Amino acid sequence: MNLSGDLYDWLLRALAALAALVLLYLLRPRRRQVEVPFGGLWRQVLGAAQARSLGRRWQRLLSFLIFLVILALLLGSQLHDLLDPTLPVRPPRRGSTVLLLDRSASMATRDVVVQGVATARLDEAKQRAREWLERQPTDEDVLLAVASGSLEVRAGWGSDRAALLQALDQVDASQGGLDLNRALHSTAQMVQGRPGPRVLVVSDGGLPLQEVEAQPVPVQWLWVGPLAGPSFDPKQAYHLDNLAVEQAAIRAQADDPDRGTLTVQVRNDTGKPVPARLAIFAADRGQTPAELARDRNLRRLVDVELPAGATTVQVADLDLVDARVAVRVEPSQPSLVDRARWDDWGLAVVAAQRRLKVLWVGEENHYLGAALAATGRVELQRLAPGDYQPAAWRAADRARHGVDLAILDGVSAEPPDGVPSWRLGLDLARDATQLAHNPEVLVRTADHPTMRGVSFQDTNFDVVRLLPALGNASGTGQVVLAAATQGGGRSAPVMVASETPVRRLTWGIDLAETDLVGRYALPILVSNALAWLAGEDQPLLQPLELGRPWAVDAPIPSGDWQYREPGQPPRPARLSAGQFVGLSEAFGLHQWIHASGETVVRPTCLPASERPAALQRQGPAVVDRPAAPPTETHSNWPNYMPYLAAALAALLLEWTAYLRRRTV
Amino acid sequence: MAAQPSDDHASPQVRSDLFDPSFLGRVEQLALLARRMATSGAQAHRRSKKIGSGLEFAEHRDYSAGDDMAQLDWALLARSDQVQIREYEEEEDLSVYFLVDHSQSMAVGAEGEISLLDRALQIAAALGYISLSNLDRVSVVPFAQGAGAPMRAVRGRGQFFAVLRALSAVKPAGKTDIRKAIDDFVRHQPRPGLVVLISDFFDPSGLGDALRLLAYRGFEPMLLHLCDLQLLQAGAFGDVTLVDSETGELCEITLTPALMADYRKAFEAFSADLERAARQVAARCLQLDVAVPFDEAVLKVFRQGGFLG
Numbered sequence: 001m002n003l004s005g006d007l008y009d010w011l012l013r014a015l016a017a018l019a020a021l022v023l024l025y026l027l028r029p030r031r032r033q034v035e036v037p038f039g040g041l042w043r044q045v046l047g048a049a050q051a052r053s054l055g056r057r058w059q060r061l062l063s064f065l066i067f068l069v070i071l072a073l074l075l076g077s078q079l080h081d082l083l084d085p086t087l088p089v090r091p092p093r094r095g096s097t098v099l100l101l102d103r104s105a106s107m108a109t110r111d112v113v114v115q116g117v118a119t120a121r122l123d124e125a126k127q128r129a130r131e132w133l134e135r136q137p138t139d140e141d142v143l144l145a146v147a148s149g150s151l152e153v154r155a156g157w158g159s160d161r162a163a164l165l166q167a168l169d170q171v172d173a174s175q176g177g178l179d180l181n182r183a184l185h186s187t188a189q190m191v192q193g194r195p196g197p198r199v200l201v202v203s204d205g206g207l208p209l210q211e212v213e214a215q216p217v218p219v220q221w222l223w224v225g226p227l228a229g230p231s232f233d234p235k236q237a238y239h240l241d242n243l244a245v246e247q248a249a250i251r252a253q254a255d256d257p258d259r260g261t262l263t264v265q266v267r268n269d270t271g272k273p274v275p276a277r278l279a280i281f282a283a284d285r286g287q288t289p290a291e292l293a294r295d296r297n298l299r300r301l302v303d304v305e306l307p308a309g310a311t312t313v314q315v316a317d318l319d320l321v322d323a324r325v326a327v328r329v330e331p332s333q334p335s336l337v338d339r340a341r342w343d344d345w346g347l348a349v350v351a352a353q354r355r356l357k358v359l360w361v362g363e364e365n366h367y368l369g370a371a372l373a374a375t376g377r378v379e380l381q382r383l384a385p386g387d388y389q390p391a392a393w394r395a396a397d398r399a400r401h402g403v404d405l406a407i408l409d410g411v412s413a414e415p416p417d418g419v420p421s422w423r424l425g426l427d428l429a430r431d432a433t434q435l436a437h438n439p440e441v442l443v444r445t446a447d448h449p450t451m452r453g454v455s456f457q458d459t460n461f462d463v464v465r466l467l468p469a470l471g472n473a474s475g476t477g478q479v480v481l482a483a484a485t486q487g488g489g490r491s492a493p494v495m496v497a498s499e500t501p502v503r504r505l506t507w508g509i510d511l512a513e514t515d516l517v518g519r520y521a522l523p524i525l526v527s528n529a530l531a532w533l534a535g536e537d538q539p540l541l542q543p544l545e546l547g548r549p550w551a552v553d554a555p556i557p558s559g560d561w562q563y564r565e566p567g568q569p570p571r572p573a574r575l576s577a578g579q580f581v582g583l584s585e586a587f588g589l590h591q592w593i594h595a596s597g598e599t600v601v602r603p604t605c606l607p608a609s610e611r612p613a614a615l616q617r618q619g620p621a622v623v624d625r626p627a628a629p630p631t632e633t634h635s636n637w638p639n640y641m642p643y644l645a646a647a648l649a650a651l652l653l654e655w656t657a658y659l660r661r662r663t664v
Numbered sequence: 665m666a667a668q669p670s671d672d673h674a675s676p677q678v679r680s681d682l683f684d685p686s687f688l689g690r691v692e693q694l695a696l697l698a699r700r701m702a703t704s705g706a707q708a709h710r711r712s713k714k715i716g717s718g719l720e721f722a723e724h725r726d727y728s729a730g731d732d733m734a735q736l737d738w739a740l741l742a743r744s745d746q747v748q749i750r751e752y753e754e755e756e757d758l759s760v761y762f763l764v765d766h767s768q769s770m771a772v773g774a775e776g777e778i779s780l781l782d783r784a785l786q787i788a789a790a791l792g793y794i795s796l797s798n799l800d801r802v803s804v805v806p807f808a809q810g811a812g813a814p815m816r817a818v819r820g821r822g823q824f825f826a827v828l829r830a831l832s833a834v835k836p837a838g839k840t841d842i843r844k845a846i847d848d849f850v851r852h853q854p855r856p857g858l859v860v861l862i863s864d865f866f867d868p869s870g871l872g873d874a875l876r877l878l879a880y881r882g883f884e885p886m887l888l889h890l891c892d893l894q895l896l897q898a899g900a901f902g903d904v905t906l907v908d909s910e911t912g913e914l915c916e917i918t919l920t921p922a923l924m925a926d927y928r929k930a931f932e933a934f935s936a937d938l939e940r941a942a943r944q945v946a947a948r949c950l951q952l953d954v955a956v957p958f959d960e961a962v963l964k965v966f967r968q969g970g971f972l973g
Binding site for chain 2: 034036040042043045048049
C-alpha cells in the first residue's frame with residue numbers, strides 16, 4: 001500500500017509531535033517527594049486552604065451566580081408573558097375576551113415573511129391568535145368573532161380551546177373591507193356585562209386613538225402585516241412597496257360614443273419612480289376582477305412610468321363596446337414587490353350619462369382630483385393658475401369647452417362669467433377677514449344639498465379663513481354652510497353658498513391645511529358640490545365603499561328588481577324609500593336589473609381605512625403593543641419551556657460543581 | 665485469626681542499637697527515681713479495684729442467702745440489728761499491657777533522628793521495667809491493622825529481657841486500624857488491667873470506639889501520643905509531592921509557610937480531639953515529642969500521666 005505524499009507528510013509531522021510530547025513529559029520538572037505519616041491530615045489542610053483560596057471563593061461566587069441565574073430563569077418562566085412587550089397583558093383573574101379577527105381582503109396579502117417564506121397576513125394573524133389562546137388560563141372565557149363587511153361569531157362563550165382553535169383554523173379571507181369602528185362597537189356590546197371584559201383585535205388596520213378609547217370596554221391590539229414589528233413607529237411615515245389603482249373612470253368621446261378615454265388614478269407608494277404596466281380588460285359580463293381578467297378580455301397593455309405619489313394616466317381611444325372595464329396595475333420591475341395586491345384593481349362602468357365638464361384652475365391636488373374622479377361623471381380640464389386668464393378664456397375657451405362649472409383653488413382671479421364656480425384656498429387679503437387656528441368647524445345648514453351626509457366631527461383644521469359675515473342673507477340667497485367657532489363662543493362663516501347671479505360655493509378652507517382630505521366627507525362634499533353647482537337634482541354617481549352601508553337611488557322606485565352581487569347569483573333587491581339599501585363586502589361591480597331592462601351599475605372602492613396610503617397618512621394610532629416578527633410558524637412548546645430548560649441546565653451545572661467540591 | 669502469646673525462646677535477640685547498656689543504666693535510675701516518688705506519697709502503688717478477700721475494709725453490703733457467715737459484721741448486728749456483710753479490697757497483681765503501634769507511619773521521622781517506633785519501644789521498655797519492679801504483670805502487644813501476637817505476661821524484674829526481646833521483634837509494617845487492634849486485644853485478654861497505648865494515633869477511623877470498648881471491658885487505657893514536632897517545622901518550601909507512608913497515596917502541593925501554619929493548626933486540633941476522646945473514658949493522654957530524650961519522656965509519664973498512681 002502506498003501512501004500519498006500529503007498523507008505521508010502529515011503522518012511524519014504527527015509522529016514528530018508525539019515524540020516531542022513524550023520527551024517533554026520525560027523531562028518535566030520532578031517534584032521532591034516527602035514522606036508523611038498521615039496523608040489524611042494534609043488533605044484536610046489542603047481542603048481548608050483551597051476553601052479559602054481565591055479560586056474557591058470564585059467558585060462559591062460562581063455557585064451563587066448560578067443560583068441567581070436559576071432563580072431568574074424560574075421567575076422569567078413565570079413572568080414571561082408579563083415581561084414580553086409584544087404580548088397583551090394576561091388578565092390576573094377570570095375574564096371575558098372577544099377575539100376579533102380581521103378577515104378583510106387586505107388580510108390575504110402575502111407580505112409577511114416567515115423564515116424566508118411569504119405568508120398571508122391572515123395566516124400570521126391566526127398564528128398570533130393561536131399563541132395568545134394557548135397562553136390564556138383555562139378559566140378565561142373567549143369568544144371568537146371574525147369581521148369583514150359583517151361581523152360573524154365563529155365560536156361563542158364557553159367554547160373549549162379545541163373548538164376555538166378549530167374555528168380559528170377555518171377562518172379565511174374575504175374580498176371585502178372592514179369597518180373597524182363598527183366592528184368594535186358590536187363586539188363591545190357582546191362582552192359588556194361579563195366579568196373582566198375586553199376586546200382583542202387581530203388586524204392589519206387601525207383606528208384613531210380617540211375612537212379606540214371611546215369604546216366602553218378595553219381594547220387591545222395584535223398587529224399583523226408588513227408594518228408590524230418592534231421597530232414600528234406609527235408616528236412615522238412609511239413607504240409601502242405598493243402600487244394601487246385609486247380610481248378608474250371611462251369617458252366616451254363626444255364624436256364617437258363607442259370609443260373613449262380611460263382615466264386611471266394610480267398611486268405609487270414606493271417613494272420613487274417605478275415603471276409599471278396597466279392591463280386593461282373589458283367585457284359585457286363579469287363583476288369581479290377574476291371574471292374580467294381573462295385573456296380574451298384583454299384590450300390593451302400600457303407601459304407607464306409612475307412617479308411617486310398619485311398619477312393620473314389616461315388611456316385614449318379605447319373601444320367602449322363592452323360595458324365593464326377593469327384595469328390592473330403591476331410593476332414592470334421583477335424586483336419590486338407589490339405588497340398589497342388586493343388594491344391593484346380599478347373598475348369602471350361605461351355609462352351613457354352626460355359628463356360634467358369641469359374647469360379646475362389650481363395646483364395639482366390629488367385628494368381633490370381623487371374626489372372628483374370618484375364621482376365617475378367628471379370631464380376635467382385642469383389649468384395651472386398662471387395659465388388661467390379669465391378675459392381670454394371667457395372669449396374663446398368657454399365657447400370651445402363649454403364647461404359646466406369651474407373650480408378655483410388658490411387662485412385670486414375671478415371665475416368665468418356666468419359659470420357656476422367653487423372657490424377654495426382663498427387669498428386672505430382679498431377674500432377673507434382673518435385666520436382662525438385650530439378652530440372647531442360645525443355644519444350650520446345640514447339640509448343644504450351640498451352638506452347632505454357631511455359631518456366635520458373629528459376633522460381637524462389647522463387654519464381656516466373666516467369669511468365676511470353675511471348681511472341680509474335672504475336677499476342674496478347666501479347660506480352659511482359651516483362656521484368656525486373659536487374661544488369665547490364667537491363664530492364666523494367658513495363655507496358659504498350663494499344662488500345669485502349663478503351658484504357659487506366659497507370655502508375658507510385650504511385642503512393642504514386640514515385632514516379633511518383623508519376623510520370620507522371630502523368625496524361626499526365634492527360630489528354634492530358638483531351636483532349642486534351643475535344643477536343636478538341627485539348626487540353624482542359614487543362608488544360603493546366596501547363594508548359600509550349604502551343606499552343607491554333606484555330609477556324605478558318599485559317593481560321587480562334583481563340585485564347581483566359580485567360572485568353571487570342574482571337575488572331580489574332590497575328597496576327602501578326608493579333606494580337600494582344594503583351592505584356588501586364583495587369587490588367588483590354591483591348591479592340592479594329591473595324586469596323592464598333598466599340597469600343600475602355601481603363599482604366598488606375600498607374604504608379609506610383599508611387603503612395603505614390612507615394608513616400611512618393617518619397612522620395606526622392604536623397600536624399599543626407592536627407585534628414582534630414571528631420567528632417560527634408553529635410550536636407546541638409553551639413559552640416558558642426555554643426558561644425551564646435553561647434553568648435545568650444551570651441546575652445540572654451547579655450539581656456537578658457541588659459534587660466536585662465534595663470530592664476535594 | 666487469634667493471636668497466640670509468643671514464646672520467649674522464639675523471640676529474637678535484644679536490639680543492641682536500641683537497648684544498649686547505657687539505656688539499661690538509665691532505666692535503672694528511672695526505677696529508683698520512681699520508687700522514691702512512690703514512697704514520698706506523691707505516688708502510690710496501684711491497686712486493683714476488685715472487691716474480695718483482702719485485708720483492707722472496703723464497704724458493707726446487705727446479707728444475702730449463701731454468704732459466708734464469717735464475713736458477717738457481728739458488732740454491727742449487735743448494735744443496730746442490721747445484717748451486713750463486710751467486704752475488703754482484694755489486692756492482686758496489676759496487669760500492664762503495652763500496646764505499641766508498629767504501623768508504617770511510626771517509622772517516619774526526621775532525617776538522622778530516632779523514629780517514632782523506636783522511641784515507642786524505648787518508652788515501653790522503661791515503663792515495663794518499672795512495672796516489673798512493682799511486681800506487676802507485663803505484656804507487650806504490637807498492633808497495626810490488628811493486634812499482633814502478644815507476649816506472654818511476665819512478672820518480676822528478672823523477666824525484663826523477655827520484655828526487651830519482645831520489643832526488639834517489633835518491626836514497622838501495615839496500616840493503622842486501632843479499632844480492629846483493640847477488638848483483637850480484648851478478645852484474647854480477659855484479665856483487665858492498665859493498657860498503655862503508644863502510637864501516633866493517625867487512624868482515619870478515629871479512636872473513640874476503641875477507647876470505649878476498652879473501658880467497657882474494664883481496662884484502664886492510657887494514651888501516649890508520640891509525635892515528631894520537627895516535621896511540623898519544615899524548612900524546605902516549594903513544590904513537593906507528599907507520600908502517605910501507609911497508603912502510598914501521592915498528593916502534589918506547594919508547601920508554603922502559610923500552609924505549614926495551617927498544618928500545625930490542624931495537628932493541634934487533631935491532638936485536642938485525641939485528648940477529648942481520652943477524657944470521655946476518664947483516660948489520660950500525654951503527648952510526647954520524639955525529640956525529647958526518652959528518660960525525660962518517662963518522667964513526664966510519671967509526673968503528668970499518673971502511671972504509678
